[in-house]
Amino acid sequence: MKKLFLLFLGLASVPAAFSQGASGIDWAADLDYLARELPAKHCNLFAKYDRARFESAIDAIKASAGDDGDFATALKTQQLIARLGDSHTMLYFNQLINRQDILPLGLLWVSDGLYVIRTTAENKELLGHRLTAVGEAPVRTVIDSLSTLFTVDNEAMVKSMIPQLFPSLQLLEYFGFARNRQVELTLDGSITRTLKPSEPQQAAPAAFQPDSLPFALAARNVLFTDRYFPEEKIYYILYNSCWGRESEAEFNSREKAASLPSFTEFCEKAFGILQDNPVGKIIFDMRNNGGGNSAQGTAFIERLAGMLKQHPGIKTYVIIGRKTFSSAILNTMDFKKLTDAVIVGEETAGKPNHFGEVRSFQLPASKLTVAYSTKYFRRTDDEAGTITPDVRIEMSFADFTKGIDPVYEWIKAQ
Incomplete structure (x- = not known):
């Protein structure tokens, strides 16, 4: 069975492969291929989402692809796939994440909020502080927006995924929380700090140091x-x-x-x-x-x-x-x-009952990978x-x- 969260692993180490502005990919070909192959290969793609709505959404993404550009088109496609309700089925958009647009921001989600535990030496005063807002948006609003990029089976899924997505400036810009390659963070409700991407090879890392590690x-x-x-x-x-x-x-x-x-x-x-x-x-x-x-x-x-x-x-x-x-x-x-x-x-x-036994195929134009489930595991009568x-x-x-x-x-x- 597929392991969790492979979609977003390695954000900081993947070079930009496609444009964020005007599209250079034949998205019509890719989306037609997706609309044909994903339902044919998945064990029950429309268990929770109507086929007609899926096909209508595919047509809408195709119509706007030229204006949206490659990155936004891929994200819209993943947002659609996420709505299908299978957390194992997804579009891997790692190739579109630009390593030059990763914020030096490592977050830990604990019972009392999201805390900064990794950054760069020049931003070390952020360590140990709780993130409360991004730009004008409360942190919960940012979380809700980023959560559209994956299937939300439960709050635990959100808590696990969000710290991985937050450092991507491209994602924050896509949802309107950042602009001009920088973001304004509010910590502890009153501390503000403008954060910009750092060169991975040049930035000196800084980490919050607990007394010990269990x-x-x-x-x-x-x-x-x-x-x-x-x-x-x-x-x-x-x-x-x-x-x-x-x-x-x-x-x-x-x-x-x-x-x-x-x-x-x-x-x-x-x-x-x-x-x-x-x-x-x-x-x-x-x-x-x-x-x-x-x-x-x-x-x-x-x-x-x-x-x-x-x-x-x-x-x-x-x-x-x-x-x-x-x-x-x-x-x-x-x-x-x-x-x-x-x-x-x-x-x-x-979930106790869930899709799995993942396989994958590649979209013909963008060469992006689509993962899909081939089996449904039913282990209990309780649909928790x-x-x-x-x-x-x-x-x-x-x-x-x-x-x-x-x-x-x-x-x-x-």
Whole structure:
């Protein structure tokens, strides 16, 4: 299954390939191709959106493409696709993002708002402050506009996507929140600052420095890892991706697979630790897991469920959050079905029942890629828009500053 948010990854590293003004692409050919191929290839494209409205919208985009230019036409096309209601189906417009138009603005969305945690040295006074407005628009208005660029299954999806989109000056200009290659930010309700793009190679980075980083945040970039806490008798599995050497070899590149960690070996290590150490609690953390191959997680959970039946005194906790999506949703449902695990954290971006098994094709003129779903996964009779945790806990900026993971602290206290 497709991992979450590939549409917007790498904004700062993609050169501009197309014009933002007058169009140089045969959009009529691309849009006709899209209107023909996407319904034919998708497993049920019009489950939530009427075909006639889709075709009418395609005609309207074609009619304005010459005046809009390539960038705006691509965004309008993605906005239409987003309205179809499948968060796995999308137009990848990365090629149109200009690396020279990326603002030095890294944002963290916590319980009390959007905070600046990365910028450049010349703007370091912004670090640790809450963003409240962009130009004349309250930050919520900007969020609502940017949210038209993806399928909004739930608020968790918005919280995960928006920090990735905000730094694109092109997007802010498209929606009218910036002009003249700069943007005025308001922070903490009263501090104003004009921000311009920085040359990526020349700008000295600056980052907000918390007192420390909790385990889940410090190791967020590895596929999976673990830690045994002997004093607490907690075995903590951090499962950031439903991927590994075996999945890469099966679905993609055997050559690349050799450089990835083996999930099979990790499983044997995990069950060895569970066998050889006193364990009172198991944590399985998927709050940063955007998906991959659900089968490897399912096999692990089935084996773990069998072990837990033999050791009923062990408590199990599954952590989910705004980045839990796709295959990680399926693995969360595995835990709910096979174990008595307590689900802790935030609502998931993904839905229990959802489209997936993504394939793609290329538009003939622009060469932009369109991803589409080939299967619908139905795991429950409840058509919920998210998985709601049994215990909802969200990090505040004060928690982040102090290096506190409130979810882990809650579990430790149980």
